[in-house]
Amino acid sequence: MHQKAATILRFFRQQSGFVSGEQLSKELGISRTAVWKHISALRGAGYRVEAVPSRGYRLLSSPDTLAAEEISVQLNSGLIGTRLVNLATTTSTNFEAFRLAEEGAGEGTVVTAEEQSKGKGRLGRIWSSPPGANLYCSVILRPRIKPFEAPQLTFLSAVATARAIEQTTGLKPEIKWPNDVLIDGKKVAGLLNEMSAETDGINDGINFVILGIGVNLNMTADQFPGDLRHPATSLLIEGGAKISRARFTAFLLNELDRLYAGFLDHGFVQVRREWQERCNANGREVVVSNHGRDDIRGLFAGIDGDGALLLRHPDGTVERILSGDVRV
Template identity: 40%
Template sequence: MSSTREKLISLLSNQSENFVSGQWLSSQLKISRTAVWKQIKQLEEDGYKFEAIQNKGYRLLVQPDKVSENTLYWGLDTKWLGKSLEHYPVLDSTQRLAMEKAQKGAEEGLVVVADKQTTGKGRRQHRWYSNHSGGVWLSFVLHPKMVPAKAPQLTLLTAIAVVQAMESATELKPMIKWPNDILIGDKKIAGILTEMQAEHDEIHYVVIGIGLNVNQTSNDLDHQIKHMATSLLIETEKTYHKQVIIQAILTHFETIYHDYLLNGFEPIRKQWLHYAYRLGDLIHYTINGEENRGILHGIANDGSLIIEDEQQQKQNLYSAEIKWFEGVENNES
């Protein structure tokens, strides 16, 4: 989105209850009144409706209920995340495109959003069923100044941002299943994928992907996952404006990420524990073919899962097959 369009949207948003003259907009944007008129017409093509009165100017009447670069920017209360934004009706994978753009030098804060993904993916190359316009599918680029070993912390703080965005929009009480899933009850509603390019002790870039089921009905969910997945609509019997959900996710992430950069991981770790799925429960897990069980004690500063085994010895799990749900096949974590 051009900087002129961003400024125009910001000006109109801040004055949405009043008429704004074309001359004033022209002066603020440093473009001609004809150019202002052309920008307004482009917004109208995107579904915005304005009242225009000679000698008074323009007043916003209707903001469209659709996801676009314009509607996402309108009302987005972030300083840098999403200020560069690309929206696509259909994309193979927001993660693939964001990784490609990051490799080519994309700035920090670039957000790629798609209404549908034809080949969405999750952690460990698992398929993510996202070829449906009812969900939120997005990826964004970061350039964190940290060592690669700390990258798993970004997944954990992203999970907090998604959960808090859901709480701000609903009365649901989501939980975080280590390391990257968001659950309602025992059903998955969102997932996070963190990928990076790094060498030695330097991260070149990180791309974080988020998939959240929003307005899907149970019939919309793929038959392979509908017994273990859910959506905001299924849980609340309400539909949601996806652009509002996206804005909430980006706003919460930017706030939490800023706190993380200032104060380190410990405040994030404490917040994560507040939402931790099955914290304090006995869980069964398998490492290298050996079955074990222990109490889920928490997470360490490196993002690993802390388990207290039957000998009351604590160990850190970085990867394991964990049986999270009774009567359900083991899920890799």
């Protein structure tokens, strides 16, 4: 979006009523014809702008896009979202964010896309990413932690996603180990973190981590692929109301920002506590099936610092589970 058009939008939002063409032309240092051209461009981009002679212009509605201008006005974060990159289409926002990070993009840079042609899921799966419906976003972080601590950030993004869902819809999401976000037992969001690190054993350290977050916002039942291994849903299906994608994104980034600041100051403790409280297995007996091996039963005893699932057996011993599918 042209810088001047973005400034006009800011004026509209600061002043809820009409803004005169004269005021805009003075504030922007451009002619009234140029103001009119930017208004036409905004209309072309889906903004509904009313024009009344002698009163000026008034913003009636904004399109449901992830444009940086739409998100940034709703952000109150310090670090996350300092740079917002929204792509009309991309293979995968994780891939784009990784590339930008390698080129030196700063911590807090966020890449979003209207659609992904090769959305990546966990374990090499595809993440269905139709245009204009959902949130596909990747956040660049550069924490000074050891590579083995990086999985803690996936748990952090799960908590942030659950908080954002609760705040924007009132629905009660649960987290399923390791990091699926569910509503009523159906998956509504998935997280895929990737990292670049030095692991030579001497100067082990992280170059950057990409937090990949996919949330099904306005997807309808017919848009889900037919071959899903587990039931999936969207906030629209569960809550019955369309979600503003920019608003949801801003809530999510604000929560990520708060949690990440706490993580840098105090470590994993707070995230771990909230993750456990929000886990669908909290306080329950669970069964873990693991690639054809015998099922393991036990009482959910939380997660450890590496993100391993802890199961307590009747004899009091605690077993660490590193992979598997958990049923409650």
